Amino acid sequence: MNLALKAALTNFRICGNELCWDDVALSELARKHGTPLYIYFEKIIQHKHQLLRRLLPDNLYIYYAVKANPNPDILKIIGNLYDGFDVASSGELKRVMSAGFPAAMISYAGPGKTREELRCAIHEEIGCISVESQQEFEHIVQIASNLGKKASISLRINPDFDLSGSGMKMGGGPKQFGVDTEKAPDIIAAMTDESCIKFKGIHIFAGSQNLYADSLLPGFENILKYAVSLQQQTGISFQWINLGGGFGIPYFAHEHELDLEFLGRGLTNLLEQYSSLLGHPEFVLELGRYLVGECGVYLTEVLYKKESRGHVFLITDGGMHHHLAASGNLGQSLARRPMPLTVVNRQNFSVEKVHVVGPLCTPLDTFGFLEIPRAEAGDIIGVFQSGAYGFSASPQLFLSHPAPKEVVIPA
Ligand SMILES: Cc1ncc(COP(=O)(O)O)c(C=O)c1O
Numbered sequence: 001m002n003l004a005l006k007a008a009l010t011n012f013r014i015c016g017n018e019l020c021w022d023d024v025a026l027s028e029l030a031r032k033h034g035t036p037l038y039i040y041f042e043k044i045i046q047h048k049h050q051l052l053r054r055l056l057p058d059n060l061y062i063y064y065a066v067k068a069n070p071n072p073d074i075l076k077i078i079g080n081l082y083d084g085f086d087v088a089s090s091g092e093l094k095r096v097m098s099a100g101f102p103a104a105m106i107s108y109a110g111p112g113k114t115r116e117e118l119r120c121a122i123h124e125e126i127g128c129i130s131v132e133s134q135q136e137f138e139h140i141v142q143i144a145s146n147l148g149k150k151a152s153i154s155l156r157i158n159p160d161f162d163l164s165g166s167g168m169k170m171g172g173g174p175k176q177f178g179v180d181t182e183k184a185p186d187i188i189a190a191m192t193d194e195s196c197i198k199f200k201g202i203h204i205f206a207g208s209q210n211l212y213a214d215s216l217l218p219g220f221e222n223i224l225k226y227a228v229s230l231q232q233q234t235g236i237s238f239q240w241i242n243l244g245g246g247f248g249i250p251y252f253a254h255e256h257e258l259d260l261e262f263l264g265r266g267l268t269n270l271l272e273q274y275s276s277l278l279g280h281p282e283f284v285l286e287l288g289r290y291l292v293g294e295c296g297v298y299l300t301e302v303l304y305k306k307e308s309r310g311h312v313f314l315i316t317d318g319g320m321h322h323h324l325a326a327s328g329n330l331g332q333s334l335a336r337r338p339m340p341l342t343v344v345n346r347q348n349f350s351v352e353k354v355h356v357v358g359p360l361c362t363p364l365d366t367f368g369f370l371e372i373p374r375a376e377a378g379d380i381i382g383v384f385q386s387g388a389y390g391f392s393a394s395p396q397l398f399l400s401h402p403a404p405k406e407v408v409i410p411a
Pocket residue numbers: 065068086109170205208209245246247286287288289290388
């Protein structure tokens with residue numbers, strides 16, 4: 001049984017041969033809006049929010065990592081549910097502000113912020129810049145003094161521990177992200193010395209796409225323990241501790257869902273234990289795919305069905321230029337395929353093992369070789385768990401096909 005597909009399909013029901021959202025067949029939505037199409041369901045985003053708020057401790061703020069999906073309608077929905085945004089460029093900063101949210105709700109991380117991007121963030125009085133190097137700090141001091149502003153910053157730290165079980169590790173060992181733990185005390189001392197700087201605290205993002213609560217929790221505890229020792233070592237108290245995140249969603253056949261109940265209980269205990277030791281700072285999580293990954297389906301039409309030396313190929317009008325992750329080419333966290341996919345209008349049909357491929361002139365443009373309901377030209381394939389790292393993480397210009405539509409179905 002494909003666990004990821006099973007988890008994804010719990011949001012839909014089968015009516016006749018069709019997968020449906022409420023009473024509307026996904027194939028009908030595909031015909032109405034045209035394929036290839038990303039379709040996002042607001043209700044799924046809301047449901048995730050309710051679950052998180054019920055199971056995670058109240059004193060844990062949740063920020064949305066905009067890189068997961070910067071669609072303006074998604075930003076509007078998310079900004080009205082969660083506490084803030086984590087951006088990784090001034091482009092993302094502008095998108096959030098254009099969606100109607102203040103810069104004060106935004107934190108900004110990324111190892112290569114340009115001077116112009118820093119100037120823009122400081123000018124807008126952004127909530128927090130996560131500083132990732134000594135040189136970046138020097139730029140910030142210069143820019144803030146020139147603008148006559150006080151820049152709110154935290155220090156992103158590259159920990160000397162990593163996070164086991166993460167699809168993508170972003171901390172531990174030599175990394176371009178953040179400042180090594182060994183260098184942190186000196187740079188924090190310098191940060192608290194500058195009159196144009198408001199030093200808020202620390203940020204550690206150790207990894208992404210983790211499905212194991214029992215490996216996430218020791219990772220968070222390591223961060224909290226480290227924060228206590230860093231406060232003691234520097235004599236400086238932190239009012240902001242960004243614990244990163246890394247909550248994963250199932251993408252592949254053997255992957256189960258993250259046990260949020262267990263994780264929530266563990267986080268509640270950890271914050272109870274460490275909050276007073278740390279002087280009751282604001283604790284922040286920054287999550288991307290966990291908030292929006294499940295809300296999106298990529299719908300694509302089968303253009304041709306053909307046979308080549310005993311193998312069946314379904315050639316679709318969508319491909320890796322819109323959905324790089326589904327072709328298995330988006331880095332370590334999503335490097336495999338197939339993502340959960342099925343023929344949305346042939347649910348009760350017998351299955352057939354086929355190659356599902358896109359229209360590009362490269363063998364990389366394939367969504368996988370798998371058993372799915374027997375399909376013909378004109379049928380609609382849905383790639384599920386596509387709400388995060390979909391269109392915006394794909395090489396859309398490659399071969400100059402038109403962009404897919406993106407449609408949000410309101411709750
Ligand atoms: C600094 C930072 N925060 C948050 C995220 C979001 O990760 P995810 O979508 O897996 O939650 C990433 C992803 O790379 C990141 O680099």
